[in-house]
Amino acid sequence: MTMPSLKQYTDLFRQERTAIDSNATEALNAGRDRAMEFLEAAGRLPEKSDEGYEKTSVEAMFAPDLGVNVNRVNFPVNVAESFRCDVPNITTLLAVVVNDRFVPSATLLKNLPEGVTVCSLRDADSALIGRWLGKAVERYDAAMAFNSLLLQDGVFIHVAKGVKMAKAIQIVDIFSGQTPLLAPRRVLLVAEEGAEVSVLKCDHTQTRDVVFGSTEVVEIIAGEGARVDWYDLEESSPATARWCQFRCRQEAGSSLNICAATLTNGTTRNEYLVDIKGDCCETILSGMATGSGSQHIDNSSYLVHRSDRSHSDQLFKYVLDDEATGAFEGLIEVAHGARFNEAYQSNRNLLASTGARMHTKPQLLIYNDDVKCSHGATIGQLDSAALFYMRSRGIPESEARKMLMQAFMVDVVEKIRLESLRDRLRHLLELRFSGNCGDAACATCRGRVAEK
Amino acid sequence: MDKDKNNKKDKDDAEEKNLPGRKDDDAAGKDIPERKDDSSIIDDVTSGDYKYGFVTDVDTEVIPVGLSEDVVRLISKKKNEPEWLLEFRLKAYRHWLTMTPPKWGHLDMPDIDFQAISYYAAPVKKDGPKDLDEIDPEVLKTFDRLGIPLQEQKMLSGMAVDAVMDSVSVKTTHREALAEKGIIFCSISEAVKDYPDLVKKYLGSVVSYKDNFYAALNSAVFSDGSFVYIPKGVRCPMELSTYFRINAAGTGQFERTLIVADDDSYVSYLEGCTAPMRDENQLHAAIVEIVVEERAEVKYSTVQNWYAGDAEGRGGVYNLVTKRGLCRGDYSKLSWTQVETGSAITWKYPSCVLAGRGSSGEFYSVAVTRNHQQADTGTKMIHLAPDTRSTIVSKGISAGHSENSYRGLVKVTPAAERARNHTQCDSLLLGSNCGAHTFPYVDVMNQSAVVEHEATTSKISEEQLFYCNQRGIPTEEAVGLIVNGYAKEVMNKLPMEFAVEAQRLLQITLEGSVG
Numbered sequence: 001m002t003m004p005s006l007k008q009y010t011d012l013f014r015q016e017r018t019a020i021d022s023n024a025t026e027a028l029n030a031g032r033d034r035a036m037e038f039l040e041a042a043g044r045l046p047e048k049s050d051e052g053y054e055k056t057s058v059e060a061m062f063a064p065d066l067g068v069n070v071n072r073v074n075f076p077v078n079v080a081e082s083f084r085c086d087v088p089n090i091t092t093l094l095a096v097v098v099n100d101r102f103v104p105s106a107t108l109l110k111n112l113p114e115g116v117t118v119c120s121l122r123d124a125d126s127a128l129i130g131r132w133l134g135k136a137v138e139r140y141d142a143a144m145a146f147n148s149l150l151l152q153d154g155v156f157i158h159v160a161k162g163v164k165m166a167k168a169i170q171i172v173d174i175f176s177g178q179t180p181l182l183a184p185r186r187v188l189l190v191a192e193e194g195a196e197v198s199v200l201k202c203d204h205t206q207t208r209d210v211v212f213g214s215t216e217v218v219e220i221i222a223g224e225g226a227r228v229d230w231y232d233l234e235e236s237s238p239a240t241a242r243w244c245q246f247r248c249r250q251e252a253g254s255s256l257n258i259c260a261a262t263l264t265n266g267t268t269r270n271e272y273l274v275d276i277k278g279d280c281c282e283t284i285l286s287g288m289a290t291g292s293g294s295q296h297i298d299n300s301s302y303l304v305h306r307s308d309r310s311h312s313d314q315l316f317k318y319v320l321d322d323e324a325t326g327a328f329e330g331l332i333e334v335a336h337g338a339r340f341n342e343a344y345q346s347n348r349n350l351l352a353s354t355g356a357r358m359h360t361k362p363q364l365l366i367y368n369d370d371v372k373c374s375h376g377a378t379i380g381q382l383d384s385a386a387l388f389y390m391r392s393r394g395i396p397e398s399e400a401r402k403m404l405m406q407a408f409m410v411d412v413v414e415k416i417r418l419e420s421l422r423d424r425l426r427h428l429l430e431l432r433f434s435g436n437c438g439d440a441a442c443a444t445c446r447g448r449v450a451e452k
Numbered sequence: 453m454d455k456d457k458n459n460k461k462d463k464d465d466a467e468e469k470n471l472p473g474r475k476d477d478d479a480a481g482k483d484i485p486e487r488k489d490d491s492s493i494i495d496d497v498t499s500g501d502y503k504y505g506f507v508t509d510v511d512t513e514v515i516p517v518g519l520s521e522d523v524v525r526l527i528s529k530k531k532n533e534p535e536w537l538l539e540f541r542l543k544a545y546r547h548w549l550t551m552t553p554p555k556w557g558h559l560d561m562p563d564i565d566f567q568a569i570s571y572y573a574a575p576v577k578k579d580g581p582k583d584l585d586e587i588d589p590e591v592l593k594t595f596d597r598l599g600i601p602l603q604e605q606k607m608l609s610g611m612a613v614d615a616v617m618d619s620v621s622v623k624t625t626h627r628e629a630l631a632e633k634g635i636i637f638c639s640i641s642e643a644v645k646d647y648p649d650l651v652k653k654y655l656g657s658v659v660s661y662k663d664n665f666y667a668a669l670n671s672a673v674f675s676d677g678s679f680v681y682i683p684k685g686v687r688c689p690m691e692l693s694t695y696f697r698i699n700a701a702g703t704g705q706f707e708r709t710l711i712v713a714d715d716d717s718y719v720s721y722l723e724g725c726t727a728p729m730r731d732e733n734q735l736h737a738a739i740v741e742i743v744v745e746e747r748a749e750v751k752y753s754t755v756q757n758w759y760a761g762d763a764e765g766r767g768g769v770y771n772l773v774t775k776r777g778l779c780r781g782d783y784s785k786l787s788w789t790q791v792e793t794g795s796a797i798t799w800k801y802p803s804c805v806l807a808g809r810g811s812s813g814e815f816y817s818v819a820v821t822r823n824h825q826q827a828d829t830g831t832k833m834i835h836l837a838p839d840t841r842s843t844i845v846s847k848g849i850s851a852g853h854s855e856n857s858y859r860g861l862v863k864v865t866p867a868a869e870r871a872r873n874h875t876q877c878d879s880l881l882l883g884s885n886c887g888a889h890t891f892p893y894v895d896v897m898n899q900s901a902v903v904e905h906e907a908t909t910s911k912i913s914e915e916q917l918f919y920c921n922q923r924g925i926p927t928e929e930a931v932g933l934i935v936n937g938y939a940k941e942v943m944n945k946l947p948m949e950f951a952v953e954a955q956r957l958l959q960i961t962l963e964g965s966v967g
Contacts, residue, residue, distance in 0.1 A: 358894075360893075361891065361892060363889070364890040369911035370884065371909060371910065373908065375890065375905075375907050376907070377894055380904075
């Protein structure tokens with residue numbers, strides 16, 4: 001038996017605990033004992049033999065010898081150089097996370113509207129942190145434990161009661177450096193009663209030939225009547241592994257819209273835990289993945305309706321080419337006593353090559369009779385009749401295929417409520433399906449975000 | 453209606469004896485007070501009685517409880533088995549020792565003490581009854597009460613029956629008529645003696661003894677079951693049927709069915725099961741293996757009505773079954789139809805391995821759970837060859853405090869060009885304390901495959917009930933009507949003789965006092 005890859009991280013933690021603790025704050029350190037206890041008991045990170053991880057071995061994702069930036073080395077990063085994921089015609093409040101270090105830009109701090117806080121988790125109001133950090137959902141699992149164990153920094157966003165933000169907040173996660181690194185990243189977003197906020201998070205890898213791994217936890221608390229939009233765009237490298245867990249809690253009347261796009265990556269495992277606590281909530285959870293080469297994309301959702309009269313809609317679409325593999329596992333639970341809920345889930349996939357693989361497992365757990373639930377999954381190829389129609393009208397096959405693939409993704413793109421981001425994503429998809437992007441990672445899309 | 457009265461009377465009897473009652477009536481009402489009317493109606497509708505719960509008083513030979521190599525040898529010796537079969541059993545037993553029971557099912561199942569079960573029970577007059585006179589009249593009476601046409605005069609009903617009581621095949625009917633066509637239909641112990649080559653060739657070829665925990669257990673201790681061989685080009689002129697009955701207390705039933713359909717043949721096979729009401733849980737771990745050769749077709753229908761436990765969830769059969777068919781020949785076809793109304797716990801996934809080009813698999817299922825029943829059932833469709841097709845239609849109905857899960861796998865391997873699957877699984881919830889779950893696994897490794905899955909979960913809609921009420925149909929009847937309509941798609945797939953029985957069963961199970 002080889003040593004579980006978890007061991008190198010628990011060993012590191014034991015050796016460096018003092019340093020890690022001193023780099024972080026009490027609130028962040030508070031979670032470490034529980035994390036260690038959980039991981040020691042598990043003995044290893046999840047593997048394919050575990051139910052729910054059938055196609056993604058997290059053990060293998062973190063098997064490379066990744067270091068943790070315990071000495072808080074400041075990796076210089078040229079944002080202009082690495083950050084090509086601009087969205088034209090939009091102004092955002094930009095925050096950058098280099099590896100696992102939050103680097104606030106002067107413009108961000110200057111432009112924050114009243115009632116909005118965006119800062120490092122280390123500088124955040126300790127009362128708020130104490131109340132919310134790690135508390136969004138009850139479930140405690142490997143993703144949460146692994147992240148909590150080595151967490152040293154993170155982003156805290158707080159939107160006060162009734163504050164409706166006009167501009168989106170943009171968080172850019174960048175991997176940079178010459179040594180293989182593990183970056184534990186965390187975002188805690190608290191939208192108080194009636195608040196409205198949109199966040200765009202982009203994951204990039206600057207040094208393409210170096211192995212990186214990230215463990216990300218995004219905690220979202222949507223207070224009563226709050227509205228939170230979260231857009232997640234991954235354009236990393238084939239050598240990047242990402243294990244990202246969303247932990248969302250919705251109070252009564254809140255609306256949550258998460259849309260995650262994996263355009264280029266290495267191995268990605270996204271987990272979405274959504275706990276609908278209050279009545280009359282709206283939840284839209286969508287995602288898309290474009291896989292080529294040996295990309296691997298795994299999305300897994302666990303959405304629980306605990307109260308009455310809520311509506312949830314999940315839509316995940318994959319286009320897989322070459323040897324890419326995709327997995328989707330979605331679960332809707334309607335808890336005992338939760339009445340009049342409507343919950344829908346759909347997963348549609350296109351396989352564009354003989355080597356591509358797709359695994360899907362849409363699940364329903366229903367404990368109440370007063371529900372309307374449905375789920376659907378399809379795996380197929382481009383409609384040959386549609387292809388024929390287009391070719392018979394003079395559109396070359398490659399062009400026709402590209403158009404159909406773009407059209408296939410449209411309903412995910414349309415879940416995005418920022419028009420300029422929709423345009424941007426359409427453009428990225430076009431490039432992606434033209435083969436321009438692929439491993440060359442957005443080299444064609446240069447530019448700067450219009451910062452004010 | 454007369455039937456109403458009878459059912460009422462049965463119910464009263466049952467209450468006196470403290471058997472399946474209607475206690476949760478009130479409990480359901482309390483949870484959600486404003487829906488008391490509805491829930492009591494639904495509760496009425498879902499609390500039928502189990503009429504097969506009697507115990508037959510026959511002398512039964514039961515070997516002492518416990519499992520060891522000696523027990524495996526003893527079973528083999530009692531059945532005068534050849535050496536190779538004993539070897540097979542021992543290999544399976546040794547492998548079983550290395551395995552642990554699977555835990556992934558959405559089931560709340562207490563650990564089974566495998567040393568507390570007797571692995572062999574047989575009505576005493578078991579040594580190959582040559583004609584009906586030799587069978588214990590009590591046993592005959594049992595099968596009569598179950599409505600199984602064992603008696604010669606009833607054979608006109610045109611069904612060949614193999615009846616298995618506890619561990620031993622009691623009587624197979626119609627053998628001569630079948631033999632004329634070259635069809636072999638007998639108990640598996642007879643087949644081992646009379647057709648060792650066939651059995652040796654096919655036994656364990658579809659479900660290996662290493663397949664899973666319960667398959668290993670069955671391979672080690674299986675006592676009897678049916679063997680069917682349909683020769684080349686023969687269309688079996690009648691439905692073949694097996695009836696399973698657990699009678700003795702403290703025993704498990706481990707039967708094994710092996711069906712081989714040679715090239716261009718056709719057979720329709722039916723299986724039914726019942727057990728007495730007992731407070732303890734009984735284990736039923738069977739294996740069904742089917743081999744379908746070129747252009748052959750096998751239709752396998754099950755009406756499963758093992759004792760499901762009482763209203764409080766005491767007792768009942770644990771039905772942990774491995775069923776699998778191998779469509780080995782090109783253009784072969786295998787169709788599973790099941791109506792699951794019994795068992796405290798059901799864990800079964802009748803599967804099709806589509807290895808022949810153009811072969812097709814079908815799975816039609818109605819699973820009804822009520823009281824504290826739990827079912828985790830579904831199918832596996834493994835597409836190995838080009839142009840293979842599969843269809844899955846699963847209808848779940850949950851009532852009371854039951855948990856009903858569909859779990860299915862559709863796997864398309866790289867060689868399965870143009871594979872096609874359509875899956876539809878619907879769940880109907882009657883009452884707010886039950887659960888309906890869906891766990892479909894879809895695994896596609898070929899781009900030309902088209903795989904679709906759809907599922908819906910709902911309760912009977914107010915509009916449907918309203919529509920019926922408007923036309924003078926009382927709510928209770930309307931519920932029965934709607935449920936039957938909902939299950940119709942699957943019921944239609946059953947052979948006629950069975951469809952009637954299954955429909956009646958669904959009525960008894962779900963409709964209670966509804967005529």
